[in-house]
Amino acid sequence: MPIHLGEDCFRPGKMKLQKLLKEKRSSVLDKWVDAVLNTYSDEAFRIFKNEKNQFANPVGYRVSAGLTALYDAIIDREIENKIPQLFEELVLVRAVQVFSPSQAIYFVFQLKDVVRKECEKAGLTDFYKDLLIFYESIDAVALLVFDLYMASRDRLYQVRMKELKSGAHIFTDGGCPTQLLREYRKNKRN
Amino acid sequence: MKVLYPFIAVLALVAVALVGSQISGLQYLLGVALPYLAFAIFLGGFVYRVLQWAKTPVPFRIPTTCGQEKSLSWIKRDPLDCPNNKLEVVGRMFLEVFLFRSLFRNTKAEIGEGPQLSYGSSKYLWLFGILFHYSFLVIVLRHLRLFTEPIPLFVKVIEFGDGILQLGAPTIYQTDLVLLGAVAFLLGRRLIMPQLRYLSLPADYFPLLLIFSIGLSGILMRWVFRVDIVAVKQLTDGIASFSPVLPDGIGPMFFVHVVLVCTLLIYFPFSKLMHMGGVFLSPTRNMSNNNRAVRHINPWNDPNIKPHSYAAYEDEFREFMVEAGLPVEKELPPAEKKEE
Amino acid sequence: MALPKLEELSKSVAKGPSLMTGGIPRHDWLETTPVFKPENFPYPTNPKRLEYLGFPNPRVWSPEDEDWKLPENWKDIILQGFKERIDKFRSFRIFMDCCVRCGACADKCHFFLGTGDPKNMPVLRAELIRSVYRNDFTTAGKLFGKLSGARDLTVDVLKEWAQYAYQCTECRRCSIFCPYGIDTCEITMMMRELLHLVGISINWCMEPVSNSNRTGNHMGLQPHTYYENVQYLAEDIEEITGVKVDVPFNKKGADILFITPSADVFAEPGIYTCMGYLILFHYLGLNYTWSTYASEGGNFGLFTSNEMMKKLNGKMYAEAKRLGVKWILGGECGHMWRVVHQYMDTMNGPADFLEVPVSPITGTRFDNAASTKMVHISEFTADLIKNGKLKLDPSRNAHRIPTFHDSCNPARAMGLLEEPRYILDHVVPKWHEMPENTIREKTFCCGSGTALNTDEIMDLRMRSGLPRANAVKFVQDKFNVNMLSCVCAIDRATLLSLVNYWTPGVEVCGISELVGNALILDGEQKRETGLRFEPLAGMEG
Secondary structure, rough: OOOOOOOOOOOOOOOHHHHHHOHHHHHHHHHHHHHHHHHOOHHHHHHHHHHOOOOOHHHHHHHOOOOOOOHHHHHHOOOOOOOOOOHHHHHHHHOOOOOOOHHHHHHHHHHHHHHHHHHHHHOOOOOHHHHHHHHHHHHHHHHHHHOOOHHHHHHHHHHHHHHHHOOOOOOOOOHHHHHHHHEEEEEEEO | OOOHHHHHHHHHHHHHHHHHHOHHOOOOOHHHHHHHHHHHHHHHHHHHHHHHHHOOOOOOOOOOOOOOOOOOOOOOOOOOOOOHHHHHHHHHHHHHHOOOOHHHHHHHOOOOOOOHHHHHHHHHHHHHHHHHHHHHHHHHHHHHHHHOOOOOHHHHHHHHHHOOOOOOOOOOOOOHHHHHHHHHHHHHHHOOOOHHHHOOOHHHHHHHHHHHHHHHHHHHHHHOOOOHHHHHHHHHHHHHHOOOOOOOOOHHHHHHHHHHHHHHHHHHHHHOHHHHHHHHHOOOOOOOOOOOOOOOOOOOOOOOOOOHHHHHHHHHHHHHHHHHOOOOOOOHHHHHHHHH | OOOOOOHHHHHHHOOOOOOOOOOOOOOOOOOOOOOOOOOOOOEEEEEEHHHHHOOOOOOOOOOOOOOOOOOOOHHHHHHEEEHHHHHOOOHHHHHHHHHOOOOOHHHHHHHHHHOOOHHOHHHHHHHHHHHHHHEEEEEEHHHHHHHOOOOOOOOHHHHHHHHHHHOOOOOOOHHHOOOOOOOHHHHHHHHHHHHOOOOOOOHHHHHHHHHHHHHHOOOOOOOHHHHHHHHHHHHHHHHHOOOOOOOEOOOOOOOEEOOOOHHHOOOOOOHHHHHHHHHHHHOOOOOEEEEOOOOOOOOOOEEHHHHHHHHHHHHHHHHHHHHOOEEEOOOHHHHHHHHHHHHHHHHHOOOOOOOOOOOOOOOEEHHOOOOOOOOEHHHHHHHHHHHHOEEEHHHHHHHOOOEEEEOOHHHHOOOOOHHHHHHHHHHHHOOOOOOOOHHHOOOOOOOOOOOOOOOHHHHHHHHOHHHHHHHHHHHHHHHOOEEEOOOOHHHHHHHHHHHHHHHOOOEEEEEHHHHHEEEEOOOOOOOOOOOOOOOOOOOOO
C-alpha cells in the first residue's frame, strides 16, 4: 500500500523549512543520530557513536547510515517511491534488540523534536504550516517503519521455524529422526 | 568516588611524609626502615606470587593462534603469531613483552577504513602504553646511580641519552616528562571514555595517581624544592651497603618521594601491577602450537574418566544394528533369532 | 489516558529496564542485578538429563523465578569449586590476577557490539567472577573490600554469572587483542563448570551431551538410523552423479576412521557437506570407515566441563583401537577441532596404537599430527589438490559466489587458515574475502556457538551475530556473494539462520560440498544439478 502524502508536502522551492533542512542537514542528522543512539546504554553509546569502522561497529554504522538515508528521502520526498535499503537494515537491527514495538520505532518521532528545536534556533517563527506538513511526512514514515518492523519480526519467526524444520536441532524424547528425514526428503523432491 | 578515594589516599601519604620529615625520629623510620621494609615486601611478595603461579599446573596446552599453523610443508606459516617450537615462542613473547604486540594489533586492520580517529584512538593506547613502560624502566635504571659505587657505565650512558636535549639546568630528562604525560593520558582515558570509566575501579586509579605523584615529587625535588643530592647519595649508598646513615638536611620533598615509592613497592605484589610477572606465564601466549605433534601432559589427568563403553553401547542397540546389517562384536542370542 | 510527553518517552526508552539483555546499568556494575526474560536465557536442563549424567541438583526450575532452588550450601560448594580450580588451572589463576582493565578487549566482542550491554565487554564479563575471587582469595580483597573491586558472592551475583556465561561463545576474539593473552573462553568455561556444581545449566547443552554419551552423537541417532541416513545421502549422490558410492560402517581393518559432526549426517545444509565427503572418499577409493559408536565429532562437553569433554572425546580413540585403523580423519567442525587439536592427546592419549598419519594417495606424512594421529579434512584435501590427485571442474560451482567464514576455533585455537582458502581457489571460479578485520584470527563468531544455537533465544543470536552478518552484507552488496562457506557444523546451522534474517539470498555451505560438486568421478553422468538438486549454471529451466 503506497503511503499518500499531502499535496503541499515539500513542494520544491516553496518551503522555508525544506531549505533549512537542507542547509542544516549535517547538524540535524547529527542530533537525530545522537538521540537515537542515546536509547542505548552510555557505554554502548560512546562506542556506537565514535567507532567509525562499519565492521567494528555494525550497530552504530547502521543507525547513522539508515537515518541518513531516511533523512534524504524525507527531504527529497522520495518516501513513497522507495524505502532506502540502508534504512530497512536499521529496522532489522531495532527489531531484535529487546525494544518494545513502540520503543523500536520511536526513533522516527525523535526527528520531530530535533527539527522543531532547529527551527527555533534558526529564528524561523512563521513556520507552523511548514512544520505541520513536515510532521505529516514523519507520520507517513512512521507507518512505513511499522510495516518494516512487523516484517522484520515476521522474518525472525520464519527463521526460527525454518531452523526447527531443517533438522538442525536435537531430538528430544519424542522425535523419530528417520521419520523426519523421510518426510524431509519427500518435501525436497517436490 | 572511584577516583576520589585513591586521590585522598595519595594526598594522605604525601601529608604523612611531610610531617614525618620534620620529626627526627620519624625521619629515620621513613628514610631508612621503610625502604628496607618496602623492598622486602616487594621482593618477597613478588617472588611468592610468581611461585604461586609457577606451581599451579598447566593442564592443557591452549595457545591462542593468531596466524597460520605449521601444517603442510608448502603452506606458508606464521612462526611469530603461531609459534611451533620454543624458539618461536621466545620470539612471540619478545614481541609481546617488549613491543606490546597484541595492543598493536588493535590498529593494524583498521587502517585504510573509516576516518583516522577510530584507529587513532586504539593506537594511542599502544603508544602511550609503550612510552609509559619504557620511561619508567629508564628512570628506574637511572636511579641505580644512587645505589652503586662506582656507577656502572650503562647507567651513565642511559643518563646521557636521556638528557641529550640538554635543556635546563640541571638537565631535564625526557623520560620524566614522557612518564608524566603518558600517565596523564592513561588516567584521562579512564576518566573520559565512558566504558572505561564504567569498568575502572579504585584499584585502577590508585597506581596511576601514585606513579604520577612519584614522578612529580621527583621532578620537584630536582628543580623546585631542591634536596641535598650529596646527602641523598650518602643515604642510598648506606642503604645499599647495609650500613645506613641518615645525614642531616635532606629536604622534605625527598621524604615524600621515598614514601610514595615505598608505597608503590609494598602495593605492587598485592595488585594488578603483578601483570609484570604474569605476562611471562600466560598460557595462551607462552606455549607452542604443536599440540598434535607433541603430547602435552596434564599432571592431574584422571585416568578413571572413561567413555561410555562400546560393549555397553552394543548391548543396548545390538538388535537394531544386526537388523540394519551393521557388524557387531557379539551376535544376538539364538533364542531371539528364532522368534523373528 | 494522557499521552506522555516526547521527552519523557525518550527518557523511558533510554532508561527503561527492558532495554537490551536485561536492563541497562543505572548503577555501578558491582551493584546491578540481572534480569531474566524469556528471550535472553536458554531453557534450563531437563532434570532427567542431569540425573542420567550424574550431575548435581536435578530439578525443574526457571531462570525467571526468584528462587532457583539451589542447594542450601550452594555458596560453600561454589567457593570450594573455585579454590580447586585456581589450584588446578594456571590460566584461570593468572587471568584472575593479571587484568589491568585497559579496555582493549571491550569493543572486540560480538556480544557487546550487537547488544550494547556493557557487561558483555570481555573485561567486565571476567570481572563478574574476578570480584568474587578478590573477595575470597586475595589479601588485597580481604583488606580493602569494595575499594579493590571485591564483592561477596550472593545469589544475584551467581545469577549474573549464569546470564553472562551463557552470553559468551568462547570464541577467543578478545584474547588476541589482550596484552596478557587473557582468554575469556577460559573464564567462561570456569564459570560454567562452577554453575554446574549447583545445577545451573542449559538444556541445549546437556541434551546433546547426554545423547552423545549414550548413542554416540548429539542428535540422539541410534546406530541403524545413523547408518540409514548416510545411505540416503549416498542414494542422492547416485541420483545426481549416476555413480554408486560405498558407505563402509564399523569396518574392522580399515586404514582410516572418519569422524564428523552428526549434524552433517542429518541437518541441512550439513548433509550436502557430508555428500561431499562421500564423493571424495569414493573418488579416492579410500579404505576407510564410519562409526556409529563414535558418530559425533562435536563435543558439547567442551561447553560443560573438562571431565565431560574427556569422557565424550574418549570414544574416538576407543573406537579407533577397536576397529584397528591406522589413523583418524576428522570432518569440518569448529569446536570439535578445538578439542581434537588442543585437548584430545592430553586427555585421552597417548594414541600409541595408531600410526603417524600418511595420506595413502599422495604419501604425504602429516608430521603436524604425529602424536594425535588425527588429520583435518581440509589438510587432507589441500594436500590432494596440491599433488594434482583430484580432477576438478570448478565451473560446476559457477552458480556460487562464495566468501569464506573462518570459524573461531580453527582460526584462534588451531591456526587453520590457509588450507580451506587453497581448496576454495581450486573448486570455484571465483570467491571473495570479507573485510580484513573480520576474517582469519580476527574473525567474528556466528554468535551462536557453545550450545547457544537454540531457537528460544533467536533475538539474542541475531544481535550477537550482527558483526558477522554485517561483513557478509558488505560482500553481498559489493561482489554479489551468494554463498557463505565455512568449515564448521555449528556455523552451517547457525549462519543459515543468521543470513536468512540479515542477508536473505545468501546460503551456507561447507567447503567439502563445493569439493564434491566440482569433483569429476569416473563413469559419472552429465551433471545437471548440484548436490542440493539445484540446477547448475547454464542448466536452469
